[in-house]
Amino acid sequence: MTIDSGTPSARDTVDTGGAASARVAAYLRAAILGGELRPGDRIRQEDIAARLGASRLPVREALRMLEAEGLTEHEANKGARVPRLTQHEVEVIYRMRERLEPLALVESLGALAEVDHERLAEVQRRIEENDDLDRFLELDREFHLLTYSGCTIDPLNSMVTRLWNSTQHYRRAYVALGGQSRMWVVNSEHRLILDAVVRRDATDAERFLGGHIRRTRIELGHHPEVFAP
Amino acid sequence: MTIDSGTPSARDTVDTGGAASARVAAYLRAAILGGELRPGDRIRQEDIAARLGASRLPVREALRMLEAEGLTEHEANKGARVPRLTQHEVEVIYRMRERLEPLALVESLGALAEVDHERLAEVQRRIEENDDLDRFLELDREFHLLTYSGCTIDPLNSMVTRLWNSTQHYRRAYVALGGQSRMWVVNSEHRLILDAVVRRDATDAERFLGGHIRRTRIELGHHPEVFAP
DNA sequence: CTGACACCGATTGGATCCAAAATCCAGACT
DNA sequence: AGTCTGGATTTTGGATCCAATCGGTGTCAG
Structure with a gap:
């Protein structure tokens, strides 16, 4: 390391x-x-x-x-x-993400320049080429946090980062169990988000991002073995 | 002090x-x-x-x-x-509150016992009897945080508290300027929330609390003088 | 054999001292 | 006169030493 x-x-x-x-x-x-x-x-x-x-x-x-x-x-x-979370706690954290991250994205939209759009597209391209699980965790995190990088509201930034941090271990356990196997779903959702970001369409960005997180939460709920001690 | x-x-x-x-x-x-x-x-x-x-x-x-x-x-x-916030930052923090606090309230609802309901009613009664502005700040804070006290999700609790902390000074400035003059609005909204809490009605609780915070945000937006340096 | 209590090692919390970085002011030079 | 530079002062950051607290273990009484 x-x-x-x-x-x-x-x-x-x-x-x-x-x-x-x-x-x-x-x-x-x-x-x-x-x-x-x-x-x-x-x-x-x-x-x-x-x-x-x-x-x-x-x-x-x-x-x-x-x-x-x-x-x-x-x-x-x-x-x-290092905190140990229950399945219910992780689920609520995902509900918090569903509500906070669309807000962060909308706050960020206007400040993202074309350079950022290109970087985002590049990261998404690497996600689609990638086949390593640990690498996916990093790239996915980078993709989302990059979309929020134009947001200047300090408490919002730190809370979003905190929510990602708190669930990182369970995301890892989930993909390690093959949960994130249908990568084409993730990729199509990412592309919708990326497109809305480039168009600076707040409504679509909010809708697609919220749906993306919500779907993840629901799928994670189907895998209680992730939370076994 | x-x-x-x-x-x-x-x-x-x-x-x-x-x-x-x-x-x-x-x-x-x-x-x-x-x-x-x-x-x-x-x-x-x-x-x-x-x-x-x-x-x-x-x-x-x-x-x-x-x-x-x-x-x-x-x-x-x-x-x-001590952080100094812009009007826009405070507005976004209120938007965060609109999204997070209803979630905290729903998580809390089931765990609140009748003793808590009675304490809540008592606090609300004191708010309605009160006529001191600084005392109102304390009681209002106590009322809301008490409704969330059944929530056991640690990051959610700390974030809600943090959002209240961040805006405390601007709430004070607002009531000092006579912004919170129409107390009957606050009280009727509090009573709706209290009633939903006692009935353990998640839908109503979420709706009334969200509306309460949203109205406050909008009214605060009409008083830019609160944010003068 | 079991439970309570006291002791001891391990680990964190606090105080004091020293080093490094930033701010402020004065003075000289342009 | 304004600005830049240099040092002195102030304030924060880090290291070491000492005190308080917790956990486990062993012993003794019931």
Whole structure:
């Protein structure tokens, strides 16, 4: 795992904290999103500090940042863990996504330039050529977050990112179980969204994106084995 | 200003961090929500530490907590400030509330016992008897957050709280300008919501709450002077 | 054999000290 | 006179050390 990584297209969360805190946060973020740290895993401050050659203090700061991003949870005098979610919690998070992400997309539409449209098309092209499951997770995330990148409303951005972070592990488990097998559905929906974005059609963008997330939620509901401990 | 305060009905945000961090966080939270610290104000770590007789470290932790709650914002090597929002940002936050809070209410409905219904009715009664503007802010917040108190989905709870926190100052400015003068509208809407909650009618609850927030957003949009620097 | 209690190791929380970065002001130069 | 540069001051970021708290284990009484 590389140390610099961080979220592919996250313009936020980079400035906050000092240099060391940011390094530690990037390391842990990559470890959790990448699947090395899984829900329920405990994170000991000293372990991380020793591994990265820093003191425990920037680790503490990093854990607080990650908590705000939904990647860790804290309990006083007991430390940090990667949150473990129930099936119902994930379902509600998808319902939150259904409502928030169309809003973020509409806020973003006007600010997206043609360069962004081209980048989006390029990412979608790579999704369709791709056949690696872990790579799909990254590209899909990049596609959607890129469509929101014109949105300047800070709480909206951070909440959308947080919702993606929280469900990342379950998305991985889902595709690993072959759930995302009918890729042509995903691709056709992505193309509808991309088209609406290029046309800057807020109504269509909102409708297609909402439907895309809703379908995913329903299909995920048919696979309770994803949530087995 | 009292030191113990904290958010009236916030079940979350109490466990995290140690004792000193929690005290500092509660102090700052009360100062910001209470209006002593206003948008744009800078928060110097040493000032707070000296004032509360703690070291700077718990202040740093507290500032991180508050950042997650939307009450402060950070910049590396530059410190913390109370965020200043534009009119458009506040409007989008209200749109987020329109979409998220009905969801939180529906998730909460089934878990609310009769005791909660009685407490709600009591709070609403006090709102109708009340004639102090600052007191109205508190009671209104308590009413709504109480209706969501049965919701156990952590990210949903924290996001709803964060949205309330972010707009608290502008709500205050709005009522101070006499914007919330037609209290009978607020009260009739609250009664509709309360009734739907008692009947556990998800459809009505969602509809009335959404309408309540939407009307507030639109009325707020007619008062741009609230957002004057 | 089981349950309660006390002790001890492990881990997090807090305080103090030091380093680095940013801001502010003065002075010189254009 | 205005602007740029340099240093001094202020403020935040990081490291180390010490205290408080939690979890497990072992022991003793019932």
